[in-house]
Amino acid sequence: MLITTLRCLASQANLISSTNGSRNQQKETVIQIESEEFESEEF
Known part of the structure; x- marks a missing residue:
């Protein structure tokens, strides 16, 4: 899995x-933050 x-x-x-980097990176950052918040709520 890893x-x-x-x-x-x-x-x-x-x-x-290879594509528009800054826009894609911003989306990835938002997804990371959302998933981290979801994980911390479970504990």
């Missing part, structure tokens, strides 16, 4: 570098 996540991140990084 390897799949790393591969996914690697492909996303390639996508970001």
